[in-house]
Amino acid sequence: MIKQADATLPRDPATEEAAIAAWLERELGCSEVTIRRMHRWRPIYEAEAVRDGKRERYFLKGERTWPTHPYPLKYECDVQRVLSQSGIRVPEIVAWIPDPATIVMEWVEGGRDAGLIQQAIESGSQMTPDRWHASLTYMDRLAEVHAIPVERFVAAGAEAPSDNADLMLANFERFDAMGRDAGISDPFLVFMGDWLRRKCPQNLAGSAFLTGDCGQFLSDGPEVTCLMDFEIGHIGDPMRDLSCYRGRHPIENMGDLPALFERYAKSSGTPIDWHGMAFHTVAFLTEAYYGPLIGLHDEGPGGDWVESFVQVAIIGRRALEALAEMEGIALDEIALPEPEQTPLEDLALARLSAEISRLPDHDQMQGWQRKVLGSLPQMLANIGHYSRWRDDSYLADIAELTGKACGGVADADQSLQGFIANAGPQDDAALVRILHRKLLRDCLIIAGPNASADHIALAKIEPVLHLAKEARAG
Structure with a gap:
């Protein structure tokens, strides 16, 4: 359960959208501004405006109404600029609006899943041949991200790990601190935090700037049009990024995971640390549990209580399945x-x-x-x-x-x-x-009753440790 944190000022979506439009008119010289909120789990907008005589489209990201991760929005803006300056195709940052905190980005054409579990339950998540081709290319782009000197991101506000535990678990510790600040008291998180600290392995894959919630990109046909969503980007073990694929699949259909991991290893020159990836899967899913748990108690505008409930149940269960694989624990049906x-x-x-x-x-x-x-x-x-x-x-x-x-x-x-x-x-x-x-x-x-075994709400985590045995045998 959650002890309610100090009350925050109420946020009125209409007032915030009007303030954003006024800022675009005043600071960028825009006119005929229209803003439309999109179906996401955070304030995301499509904006259209006339600027310098041309009609432009922009992609806007606003601050979440409750804590879902421990990084400020301005940090995401700054590290995305570093990625762009380092040659990674990301949406260009057009402007930063300080109040209400909003990133203004160029609009990039392309498609992707919305990333909401309820939508996946209702309509499924499909992997088309074109999207699969783009997914393989994404692994090449991910290797390029991991090759960027981490000092560039430190200069933009990323924290440099000080030791092995920091490298492997600093992101989790930031989420845990966020949870304590929100007054979280939850048996799952108490147990998982203790287990992660006891079982933290030695890093084998080096360090890099991580996308944090890996696998998010837009594609048009077989082409990757941009990488996106770096809100929890941080410096850590590259296997942490790969673990996101296990955490997201098959709720978001990521395709043939071993083939993707093989492509990354070939592109990056970094051998896959299967045990490290297995550990990071537990950590990634545990981190992902915090936001929706807090969201269950949020009373601000624009939330999605049912999505929070669904995510807590499915993410938490899959985290325990990933842990059980590492420990050889048989789970009940x-x-x-x-x-x-x-x-x-x-x-x-x-x-x-x-x-x-x-x-x-x-x-x-x-x-x-x-x-x-x-x-x-x-x-x-x-x-x-x-x-x-x-x-x-x-x-x-x-x-x-x-x-x-x-x-x-x-x-x-x-x-x-x-x-x-x-x-x-x-x-x-x-x-x-x-x-x-x-x-x-x-x-x-x-x-619900009579659900099929492959229902997304019941989808089990895809095992990975057998691949370590196969790699040793090969």
Whole structure:
């Protein structure tokens, strides 16, 4: 659970968009400015304006409404400039708007997945032959990024690691500090943080500036048009970037992962450290758990509560699967029971869904925003059909582990955290199984009854350590 952090000033999207338009007119000499918010998990806009007699399109990135990563937006702007100056094809930075904090970039043509799990559940994520060709090329571009002297990024604000633990885990430690600042108290994060610090391996692949959330690029046909999204770029182990592919696939279809890793090794001249990549997969997914967990408690405009709930369940479960592979821990398979009958709640939530569907269109309520809002009563109905099973099973797990009955889920979380604080490595397997079952129950609720084994909400992490054995045998 989260203890609410100090209240922040409310942000009004319409006011911020008006301020951005006014800045573009005043500082860049633009006229006829229009701004349209895009369906992303952060404030992302497409802007059009007339500048120097020509109609231009811009891509705008704004500050998130709640903490999802520990780096300021200005930092992303600065390191992206370094990448551009180093010959990497990224969107050109047109301007930095200090208030409201916004990066103004050139508009680059090309396509990609939106990166939202709910969209992947609804419509799938496809790997076309053209996108696959571009994905292979991206690995060449990634090798070029990793070859840039890290001193250039240090000059732009990146922190230089001081020792092996810093090189391998500094990014996680920044996320963990962000979580503590937000008042996070969560058994999963307590356990994972302890495990990552105990199991931190020796770096074998050197250091480089990392994209941080690797695999994000636009493509047009088979061509890569630009690399993008460096908001958590930092100096670390190159295997950390490759681990993102394991973390994202197949929710975002990344294609044949071993073939991509082989292409990177050939382009970079860096042999793949499979165990290092396996460790970084656990770290990457644990870091990715913080933002949506905080998002569950955010009350600011423009959030997506259901996406946060879905990400917490799926990302956390897959992090534990990656850990279990490293430790050789067998995980449990469970199934949804028959749904509980909640007729009154179903009627009320159906009425709320109907009212949301009738909300009129306007600048701050586009169709996709109405859909985000409408997903709330739908998900609450789904959870309600299995809430007793979900909660009672967790309480039984904690009672069996600790020998003490708990009065509710919050008490069980506290009891579990107390157990973890005094646990040793001999308790890892039991704790992994309990945490995995807890998150798997939510994944099953998300997938719904009679879901296929390949449902995205149930997609398992792709194993990787067998490739280390094959490499040694070869």
